[in-house]
Amino acid sequence: MDIDFSPEDLAFRDEVRTFIAENYPADLRGKQDEGDELSKEDFLSWHRILHKKGWVAPAWPVEYGGTGWTATQRFIWSEETSRADCIRLMPFGLSMVGPVIYTFGTPEQKAQFLPRILSGDDWWCQGYSEPGAGSDLASLRTKAERDGDHYVVNGQKTWTTMAQHADWGFFLVRTDPDVKQQEGISFLLIDMKTPGIEVRPIITLGGEHEVNEVFLDNVRVPVSNRVYEENKGWTCAKFLLAHERTGIAGVAGSKRGIEKIKEIATTEMDGDKPLLSNPFFRRKVAELEMDLTALEYTELRTLAGEAAGKGPGPESSVLKIKGSEIQQRITELALEAAGHYGAPYFRGFGEGDNEHPIGPDWAHRTAPSYFNVRKTTIYGGSNEVQRQIIAKMVLGL
Amino acid sequence: MPPRSPLLSGGQAWDEEYKPMDLSYNETQGMLRETLARFLADTYDFESRKKMLASPTGRDPGIWKAIATELGLTCAPFAEEHGGMGGGALENMIMMEEFGKVIAIEPWLQTVVIGGGALKHAGGALAEATIPAIISGDAIIAFAYAEPQGRYNLADIGTTAKADGGGYVLNGHKGVVYAAPWATHLLVTARTGGGRRDRAGVELFLIEANRPGITRRDYPTVDGFMASEVYFENVAIPGEALLTGGIDLIERVVDEATVAVCAEASGIARTMVNQTVEYTKQRKQFGQPIAKFQVLAHRMSDMFVEAEQVSSMALMGTLKLDEPADVRKAAVSMAKAKVGRSLKFVGQNAIQTHGGIGITMELGIGHYFKRGTMIEGQFGSIDHHLERFEALSYPA
Numbered sequence: 001m002d003i004d005f006s007p008e009d010l011a012f013r014d015e016v017r018t019f020i021a022e023n024y025p026a027d028l029r030g031k032q033d034e035g036d037e038l039s040k041e042d043f044l045s046w047h048r049i050l051h052k053k054g055w056v057a058p059a060w061p062v063e064y065g066g067t068g069w070t071a072t073q074r075f076i077w078s079e080e081t082s083r084a085d086c087i088r089l090m091p092f093g094l095s096m097v098g099p100v101i102y103t104f105g106t107p108e109q110k111a112q113f114l115p116r117i118l119s120g121d122d123w124w125c126q127g128y129s130e131p132g133a134g135s136d137l138a139s140l141r142t143k144a145e146r147d148g149d150h151y152v153v154n155g156q157k158t159w160t161t162m163a164q165h166a167d168w169g170f171f172l173v174r175t176d177p178d179v180k181q182q183e184g185i186s187f188l189l190i191d192m193k194t195p196g197i198e199v200r201p202i203i204t205l206g207g208e209h210e211v212n213e214v215f216l217d218n219v220r221v222p223v224s225n226r227v228y229e230e231n232k233g234w235t236c237a238k239f240l241l242a243h244e245r246t247g248i249a250g251v252a253g254s255k256r257g258i259e260k261i262k263e264i265a266t267t268e269m270d271g272d273k274p275l276l277s278n279p280f281f282r283r284k285v286a287e288l289e290m291d292l293t294a295l296e297y298t299e300l301r302t303l304a305g306e307a308a309g310k311g312p313g314p315e316s317s318v319l320k321i322k323g324s325e326i327q328q329r330i331t332e333l334a335l336e337a338a339g340h341y342g343a344p345y346f347r348g349f350g351e352g353d354n355e356h357p358i359g360p361d362w363a364h365r366t367a368p369s370y371f372n373v374r375k376t377t378i379y380g381g382s383n384e385v386q387r388q389i390i391a392k393m394v395l396g397l
Numbered sequence: 398m399p400p401r402s403p404l405l406s407g408g409q410a411w412d413e414e415y416k417p418m419d420l421s422y423n424e425t426q427g428m429l430r431e432t433l434a435r436f437l438a439d440t441y442d443f444e445s446r447k448k449m450l451a452s453p454t455g456r457d458p459g460i461w462k463a464i465a466t467e468l469g470l471t472c473a474p475f476a477e478e479h480g481g482m483g484g485g486a487l488e489n490m491i492m493m494e495e496f497g498k499v500i501a502i503e504p505w506l507q508t509v510v511i512g513g514g515a516l517k518h519a520g521g522a523l524a525e526a527t528i529p530a531i532i533s534g535d536a537i538i539a540f541a542y543a544e545p546q547g548r549y550n551l552a553d554i555g556t557t558a559k560a561d562g563g564g565y566v567l568n569g570h571k572g573v574v575y576a577a578p579w580a581t582h583l584l585v586t587a588r589t590g591g592g593r594r595d596r597a598g599v600e601l602f603l604i605e606a607n608r609p610g611i612t613r614r615d616y617p618t619v620d621g622f623m624a625s626e627v628y629f630e631n632v633a634i635p636g637e638a639l640l641t642g643g644i645d646l647i648e649r650v651v652d653e654a655t656v657a658v659c660a661e662a663s664g665i666a667r668t669m670v671n672q673t674v675e676y677t678k679q680r681k682q683f684g685q686p687i688a689k690f691q692v693l694a695h696r697m698s699d700m701f702v703e704a705e706q707v708s709s710m711a712l713m714g715t716l717k718l719d720e721p722a723d724v725r726k727a728a729v730s731m732a733k734a735k736v737g738r739s740l741k742f743v744g745q746n747a748i749q750t751h752g753g754i755g756i757t758m759e760l761g762i763g764h765y766f767k768r769g770t771m772i773e774g775q776f777g778s779i780d781h782h783l784e785r786f787e788a789l790s791y792p793a
Contacts, residue, residue: 129753133682134753135682135752159753202757204756204757204758205756205766211757269546270548271550271553272594278780280783280784281780336774336778336780339549339774339778340548340572340774341572341573342619342771343573343575343618343620343771344573344616344617344624345617345618345619346616358572358616358626359572359573367767367770367771371763371770372756374745374749374756375753375756377749378753378755378756379753382752384690384693387692
């Protein structure tokens, strides 16, 4: 057992650091610093730079465009991108549908979709949840009926993140209503420009437009856009959920979050001392760091297990539960640090509007983030569902 | 011997002549509650509130006018000599609880509890002139006390009031002044002497909001109100604007405001519990209403328990407001810290139990959560109040 980085790993780390320092887009950095809402182009700018370098999909097998990095190198990569506060790339193509396609897809599907996921030419969204199917995802009712070499899809999806920008979506649809719920579902890739698709925004508590409702009215989808066998879509869904859950620990992001809290609490004063000297506040930051370290080592053990050919199994639910709770506590502390200046609601920089936000630069984002991040214990399989998975699959209850 | 809490040494004394405790409201108080509740049920449904918030001024001034004149409620907590009904903190508590149930954005806290309270305690000509204007609904007061550097320390004040002839000249910046864009008057804390965090030299002034030299930057708050950064530049004010009492008066008024938001929190917590219970009875997953899942049923039981604690602490704090200052402060801080914790528990679990829909603007629950979250920090965070309670109850 050896927890230290080898000289090769250290050299790799330096290479990564230099690359980020030299290539991360300056205007994107500026927007992040201002707490500005990021556009599709902002997200894609960093994506394209990484694609050009060949580093956009470290987790993918080399034959499909992965980097061939070791688990340690991937760990270093995610550490360094977080440390440098790089934006997170949109996961829907790279971390979600991509792995499904290279694992279950036909050679034609791989050839058609994987390169465009890597290049960022296609923006993907996820059509899973429905108004009546949230935690109970398998009860979904959006139906796809065969008509020659097409499916005709009717129904409604919700919580579809960033669908307003999407070129393609991966959808779970019911292809057989007469069997056990999980056995009548198929996994379809749908061109979002197909007639009959309507995307309507849902505005969340911080005022953000991140999620949408997607209505499907007689949407014709070629049968060749089905991944894996008909009625075997649940297999893809489960595979993807497990995949989503490891990333959801968000260790590197939370590390950066805690660093930011420390920075804030060092400059923000509480009387004649920095807020971080307040023993009550400091204790909460220390507890967060403790819990995050426990999570980090849990993730490392999971990754090591993966490298040895195990999982990611139901243990990844541990990562989801603790990771999401830590993310929420970070936003809670930031809001606390803001004091009175958590209250002003700043609508963002409109066209030609260069008014400065109220209070310290970072403060106007604290309340919206706190509200927004309540989602982490709800999405990706709610934490109640995760506990059920542990109870059933791990504890055998 | 462990140190005795001032809570125990004040108030209830067991050696006094026995008389049974009475925690019931009298008939008038019951009517006040009912009158306001009925009015708010008609005016503050989800859609109307949304429309108010989206309007250019962020409110519907007709509602305040109706509360004052048609319903005649603004007179409830004022003395008869000022044209009031002779009530006080309990009446404010009742009103705030009802406002909380509909997350009203009416300026009762700022105008009646804080402005009215300061005037009541200071008395004099200014009180005689202004309280009737509050009762009639003509005066709206905003409380300009917080400063960017001050966090929750009421004496951490850089705004200066320099004596000039018979009056004063104000200079400084007040932050996050709720209701300032609507206000006819500003209640301002400023320093007539002493260093930045000295208790001595801090005074309270009531001035017209449109005095020359006052500028504002207005904005909405995340919980649906309007607020401002208020800047004073050589603002000349008359000597009569001073409400005598200094930091002691300010602390008393802020304590009254603090229990008032605890009462508001009681209405909010109760409503969040009710809405969550209703939602889980309707929402079906895995073939049954999710309320049937024991893990959710028990969670909602815990939410109910915490909401009850909020109501209890709001009442406790209210009943201690007229005790000697140290008893009052310890009680109010204990109440606010507990309310903050319970409210956080109820709010976070209300959202979690609703799931995704709880994080959207589309359902009421998220809006209750937002106001509740802001109450957690208003007039001092959980830590701030625990610290103040400890300092008073466990002297070194």
